[in-house]
Amino acid sequence: MQKRIASMLAALLVPALAAAAPVKIGIINSMTGPQAPIGESLTNGMKLAEEDLKAKGIDLQLVWEDDTGKPQVGLSAVEKLASRDNVVGIVGAYTSAVTNAVAKKANDYKVPLVNPVASKEEITRQGYKYVFRVSATTEDYAAILLDMANSLGKAASIAILNENTDFGVSGAKSAKAIAEKRGIKVVFEEAYSPGSPDYRSTLSKVKAASPELVFMVSYVADAILLMRQSREIGLSPKAFLGAGAGFSTDKFASEQEISNAVFSSTQWTPSASWPGAKEFGDRYQKRFGKVPPYHAANAYAALMVMADAASKAGGDREKLAANLRAGKWDGIFGEVKFQDFDGYQGQNKHQMLVEQVQAGKFVTVWPQKFANGKAIYPFPGWKK
Amino acid sequence: MSSLLQIEKLNFSYGDLKVLWDVDLTVNQGEIVTVVGSNGAGKSTTLKNVSRLVRASSGKLVFDGQDLHALESHQVVERGIIQVPEGRRIFSEMTVVENLRMGSFVKSTRPDREKNMERVFTLFPRLAERRDQLGGTMSGGEQQMLAIARGLMGNPRLMLLDEPSLGLSPLFVKNIFDIIKEINRQGVTILLVEQNVLQSLRISHRAYVLETGRVVLTGKGEELLRDDRIKKAYLGA
């Protein structure tokens, strides 16, 4: 018995002996903790990528690490992946908070990190040489929405309502900056604590300010709550603009009573005209029983890119980094290419999309090039 | 006369503080038996053993032929032993009527609830006047009446009264003792613990004197009234 325990301990402590050099990639994701709901989409996306890569003959070995939504735990994961598991590269993490810590550490270790979805600008502005990001940045979420709004008819005023989290605050900040630059008056601005069952008083204030545009940054569930309560109190601007996250989920769209004609910016949708996007959507739906949110596609793309670059690097991290810097990929996420520009390094210039819920379905309405439907504008009002 | 409650060689400790030493005590059907003794002599503890609020380490506890050791407090009540605790312990956030209803919580007594309520209101007209008052807002004497009345609601065969005269004005004290006598006359056997030695001895058939957890004296109430050893037990002189 004691011997068995000893050998089990040994198994825990001694790094697994490296076999015939598979492509070993670490994954850091929020599998548990408060961020787990979206973390799961990432996991699912990467599972599909894993299948595709194996089908392509890449001997992929993934080491999954849970960061539980905490930066210090994310650090543990990097340490373990970089030094104990000796992965060639890392894909992750999900939240900006964890990614902040993880990116710095990965860069210190010179382990190439491809970030799938964290959108905080700073992450790729630190001069890191080993950090790459497929995701668009927070600023893009607001910019594309206001671009679109502008093209539909010049709006005079905007209300900005966001959840008081990293993503929410930075989204609101860029929305405000862009709005001011374009001469749209910000008539209301407030951050709310997510998870409150009652936003009616806040929304009454918004209504009292009578803005033409209502811009919101919220996660899944709050997005639905906010719209339900907007309907209740009869808040009816020219357009509801949702900055990604909660507004671009299938769950939101399926709430037809409240989601109709709401715009949202997104990094990806199955209806986008990128190669394989639709197939990915169908496959995901079949496999996991839900429409994939953009997080899943981001994660899929990140792992595909990483594995492809790594398979050509032969376990050499420097070479992997060089491959990532030099390479160009095309797939369900459109073109992925890591570039240095405007203070960014290793940042993919991802094309954001604006979609609108029309009869429970997302229709891509902007930019024109990708649009597969016409925008409903202004907001037609609530059905009684 | 048949014995209703029989206590033999009862020993009890609170942790390592031993408070009862081989206590023997018998209560016969229809009697008023008083236990007197100074503070800390173990009087209340004896009652609490009978009502099973505490559990003795050794000794015999038999009520009407049944061993009490295996029973829980609420089961003892179901068998007709009802304790009116020291300090009244009435439910302060409940009205007089609610308190009385709790007195007949035991299922078998519920059918008699209305009848018993009438009975206690006759016994304590004061309570009838205050039926909807909250227990906590009443005076000490009224609370004591309520506590006794509450006990009566459960059709007691044996009533354990713990210091019913404590903290009451002299007028009330006399009143309480009259009532105890009346209750006994109505057929309830009574085991009384009292600090008011003289008054309680006067109404009791028999009495026990406890000193530091031991029975030191026993006899008829009237006899003990004249016994100097009582005074000595209290005043040490």
Add this chain to the structure above:
Amino acid sequence: MSAPILEIKQVYKLFGGLAANSDVSFQMEEGMILGLIGPNGAGKTTLFNCITGYYPPTRGEVLFQGKRLNGLEPDQVCKLGMARTWQKVRPLAKMTVLDNVMVGALCRTGSLKVARDIALEQLHVVKLEHKNGFLAGGLPIGERKKLEVARVLATKPTLLLLDEVMGGLNPAESDEIIQLILDLKKRGLTQMVIEHDMKAIMRISDRIVVLNSGAKLAEGLPQEIVSNKDVITAYLGDALE
């Protein structure tokens, strides 16, 4: 006669409308033992609490060595040299016997070494030194009472208030405590003793104060108290209506 060490002047303590103490006055001279007796609920412990700062008296004042105590906290009262024990012993259960007494000693010194010496001395006084290393919570009741006395002695009091130190003890243990109280008196320590064991109180007290229903019923020498009619009534009830 020397100046009184403790003066209690018309002390009232009301809880809500209920008077736990009303108009209690008496005084103590240095070196004496005063017995404080009375039936259950007479207000003895409340008076202790008023004297030692646990409750502020509602009215009246308490003077200790001429200094007014009203408004002082219990720790300040202790620092002035008045210490009390508790009716229900309050050992610091998860600390050793020695540590318990050292806590008392630390009232007068910052040095653990000095405190240890004081503590050992007091444990010797109460004959508990063989239990130094035991946890206080595990002691039998008699020893817990002794520990309590040793602990307050370690605060170097000039006036000691003992609240039923003999309660719950067997006769042999009570005798030991009585002897201890008398020894302490010999050393010049002034003491106020609440006690139910009348034999004991009569034996040790120089004077006795009787409380009943919160008020002072009688005061006098032990033999006067024993034959006082009011006292007998208070204890045994009204003999005659």
Add this chain to the structure above:
Amino acid sequence: MIVFLQSLLSGVLVGGVYALIGIGLTIIFGVMRIINFAHGDLLMVGMYLTFFIFTLLGIDPFLSILVSIPLMFLLGAFLQKVFINRVLNALPQNQILLTIGLGLVMSNTAMLLFTSDYRILTTSYSSGSVSLGGLSISTPLLLSFLITAAITAFLYWFLLKTDIGQAIRATAQDRDAAQLMGINVKRMSVLATGLGAALAGTAGALISPTYYIYPQVGSAFTLKAFVIVVLGGMGSIIGATMGGIIIGVTESLAAVTPFIGSGLKEAVVFLLFLLVLLFRPAGLLGKSRM
């Protein structure tokens, strides 16, 4: 003005459900003197129950309480008998930590079973409203408030008028005296925890149509329940009822007050909580035990 009235109204309506959460907690505390840190997690279990009863059996959330109440009662009774009962005489901090542990077990079991996905329950009336002189009243909120009022009324009746209810109150007021009345206080503890759990579960069911469901949803409500219960006086049912409404209204009004806003509305609630603790530690209603 309209903003103020609108906020006041929704505050009262939401406060009704808060009250239900608080009453459950206060009953458990009243009878056993244990603060249940897993209270929000019981609410979470109630929400999932409602969700599955709705999606699998198609029973309306407001009707489903007929099923979830007994189930939640059993869960509470089970927790009391198996776990809480063992720490009744333990140190308060150990009692607290036990319930924290139980909460962790519940929320994480839910996560294993149902994943951490947000679930949204959509009924025909989820975003409906009734308008009343310029004010709009959320239909589901109004319904849940009415049901809450009915349940509270029933609970008052149960506790005030029935023997068992009075016995629970008696146990809370004086455990020993209750035993001397022939009340089985152990059974009352089980009943009280069952009742507390059932109320938490009911609250969960009632907010399901207007809120969302995920495994960690409970923690926010646990904190809120503490505030409510302390505000009204721990162990007081009327206090908890009032406390719930007060917290609902305070949150709602704080959100529309200049310089406070939505972000700090919870801070205002906690501040209120501290003030009450400091100046009226027995709660706004003073010491009243059920």
Add this chain to the structure above:
Amino acid sequence: MLRARKPARGLAALPLVLAVVATILLCLFPAVVSSPYTLHVMILIFLSVVQGESWNVLGGYTGQYSVGHAAYFGMGAYVTIMLLQFKGIAPWYGMWAAVAAAIVLGLVIGSITFRLRGPYFVLASIAVAEIIRLVTLNWKEVTNGAEGILLSGVPPLKIGETVITDWSSKVPFYYAGLALAVLTILVNYAVQHSKLGYYFQAIREDQDAAHSLGIPLARYKNIALAISAFFTAWSGAFYGLYVGFVDPSTVQTVEVSVSIVLICIIGGIGTILGPVVGSLVLVPLAEALRSNLIADGLFALGLDPTSRTGLFLKENLAHAHVLIYGILVVVVILFMPDGVLGYVKAVTRKRATRTEAA
């Protein structure tokens, strides 16, 4: 009967010797083990030890069960990082500002909460910590709100012109953490062996009795809180510098407070070694569960990863770690109310008496 400590004189030195040996071994550790991951886990253990030992002064010795220590932890982390990032003040100066702020905060909180006893104190401590979190979250101008603060780097530590370390590897953090852990253990030792410790424990055991023995309750509770807040803030500063990022949701939540309490409860409350034992149990366990080391270990032992059990473990064990954590808490409270250390002591004591009897 329970007989406590005071072994023979020669044996009394044994724990001291063991402690010194352990410290020396820990000092040499990085020279032998170079795996940064192992060092990282060690650093997390040190951090946990510091948190636990700091809480122990207030909760363990003085018996004031604060479930709001995230307030001090967050204060330490925030002030240090803010001063460094926004004002360029080196952390070894900024840290002092941080601990000073934490002490001031502690004294304010103390003056509010120490009047309350039992569960009320616990609830009040939670409420205060929540208020601090919400203020941090909403006072964007100063704290950068929900976005948190990303540290650009820790400046090199210099004495004169000599660079001691530039913090580029784990090792300096390892030693800093170790030093802090040893320091807080020594603080606990000093507290236990001084007037303070006697007074703290007296307050824990019986406030009224302590009061009657000349102990000014409010003063000594505040001293305990100040010491506790000081070192908790220090651990916060260490955390902030090590992780390089702070935001309210990671350093100021109720979860952080609860985890600090659990370190002590699991290990054993009010003892010097309790938090150490708690950290040694909790941190590696969390690591092992989180990264599925347990399932990997079972596979290495021959469990078939593709079998049903294997698949189940692989899929769920990592998800279940908080669940296992919760079960652990319940088990400890029910069966080891004095923590692992207390349990081990009780078992060995029982064994000893059994051998004696035999």
